[in-house]
Amino acid sequence: MTMSNSGGRRKPPTIHDVAREAGVSRGTVSRVLNGGHYVSPAAQEAVDAAIRKTGYVVNRHARSLITGRSDSVGFLLTEPQERFFEDPNFNVLLRGCTQALAAHDIPLLLMIAGTEDERRRITRYISAGHVDGVLLVSSHSGDPVAEELRAAGVPLVACGKPIGLGSKVSYVAADDRDGARDMVRHLLSLGRRRIGVVTGPLDTPGGVERLAGYEEVLAQAGIKVDESLIVSGDYSRASGEAGAERLLAQAPDMDAVFVASDLMAQGVLAALHRAGKRVPDDIAVGGFDDSPAATAVTPELTTIRQPWDRISSEMVRVLLAQIGGEDAAAVILPTELVRRDSA
């Protein structure tokens, strides 16, 4: 009855074991592990075999201790959490980032800065160098956590154009203005002329840009912007419902409405339904996001697809580049009109 293996975790092999097995030195194994420059074919092969045989996996702690890198990045969510957690796009983004990083063998640490205590803990953790960089999701303007990290020189890539942060912050965003332009042009092409809009929050770049696209296209079409056709929401379903009611009261002759998020559009559809308006016959409805919500309603939403899969992979690409020493960069990605039944 000697010590058995089952149940307990066996001490894993080290670079020493591999070196001994392969009949070379630690240094040579290390070189093989890190790119294989200045290694003879024979040594290369011997080390590869030894690694396979021993099941060796590099000890990242030891490596990090000496390199100063952690080979991990944080995914930081600050401020108004609820909204994000209800938004399925958030999931797509999170998954995309995780998988893009996994391809580089870099783990993603999820960090949620809700309470003041969490905020402190997270800034301390990140500033201490426990992650090499941060993917930031925060629509909040003047986010104090983000500002502190920026000041500490931590590589940072935001999702969506950040407000109130210095110019040294990279970001990746969909072309909100162009998406809005596409949708409004589409509504015009359907012959609609009294087009309302439920905007997103106007203290966010996305909210502002989508409204700007709307106004731009109307102006180009020679249609005067009518203030009674503009109401603003906060991307939530409830605010869409309330917005639609206001619009119906202010502009009974409205024949289309561009809603700056699918979730709000859900609310708009509900309100229109209650008011006895048929969609799209009486009023055409255009959404934004192409979230699962878009196909969960009747009629299914015509909407603007944001390329979330590309957004996530670009965020990772830009962050890794920045960690590698490159300068901050801004990436704007094109959107796409998805035609369904509501417009």
Next chain:
Amino acid sequence: MTMSNSGGRRKPPTIHDVAREAGVSRGTVSRVLNGGHYVSPAAQEAVDAAIRKTGYVVNRHARSLITGRSDSVGFLLTEPQERFFEDPNFNVLLRGCTQALAAHDIPLLLMIAGTEDERRRITRYISAGHVDGVLLVSSHSGDPVAEELRAAGVPLVACGKPIGLGSKVSYVAADDRDGARDMVRHLLSLGRRRIGVVTGPLDTPGGVERLAGYEEVLAQAGIKVDESLIVSGDYSRASGEAGAERLLAQAPDMDAVFVASDLMAQGVLAALHRAGKRVPDDIAVGGFDDSPAATAVTPELTTIRQPWDRISSEMVRVLLAQIGGEDAAAVILPTELVRRDSA
């Protein structure tokens, strides 16, 4: 023009710096850091002050290198990702776990095992000891990744009762059967007698248990279970829609239906609406989950709330206990009936 601080990351203070500042040795600082036993009040205070002054944060890599612990845990999502990512409960769970862990200063590493390549990478990463334990979300029976980790002796806590894994795996789950019982009893109390059911996937414990609760209560009430009132779905909205259509065809006199998830219930509502049935007048509908979807439909869903916040905190509690050497444990948490308009 000497090297300036701004932009670059400054080398952080070490335990040496703190020791010098406090006028004590490394050992004493280390003791303060790890619980403060066998430390004189004077030393304690001096070290605390030095830590504050220098802004010292422990280097986790150096610590892990010697302790063998990583002080981090993985959140592992395997198999049918899409379903999870559409399910808002997943977000609540993920957030809950992240925050519960944060309170212990333990980072959460998100891992998604989609492709075969990711699966390999993740098992290697975890088996190598780069996390101390794993929170597992996987409804798939006989999950190979989970099985491998279990065999490797990695502390593991599943969300929901896992199928096909040995008994050494802990899990935390809502009391599915009791929740189903509550809902069916509620439908009976409304005077309904021809109660249909759209089950979850019957290769998962949740699906089986919810159906069992349904059958149990009907039996208690002296109502014979009618096979034509039972159809099974996969928790997706589409399967709910299809299920409702089958039920309407098979049992036109149905006056209530218990749907094993809110997402499916959304589909059921849509199908009933199309068929001209009024809810709850003609047919009462009961859901399960109390997801945001429940209040996003008209009429709002009467449903069973699963205590997701407690599930996540219990998962973390059980995992940390197991990492600390305790035995595997199973935790079943009570559900709650939420009355709204659909039943």
Next chain:
DNA sequence: CATGCTTCTGTGAGCGTTCACAGTAGAGAA
């Protein structure tokens, strides 16, 4: 006064890597 116990402190070793450097061998040039 020796002995033991408790409480506290400092020291050296070592965790598993990478990195800088020294060194070797072989080829080609002077």
Next chain:
DNA sequence: TTCTCTACTGTGAACGCTCACAGAAGCATG
């Protein structure tokens, strides 16, 4: 021959921490 160059390899020193151990000081006990 001698020198230089290239391609490769091994070695010791670090990285920042914890842990085991030795020891000191204080106090009670024999």
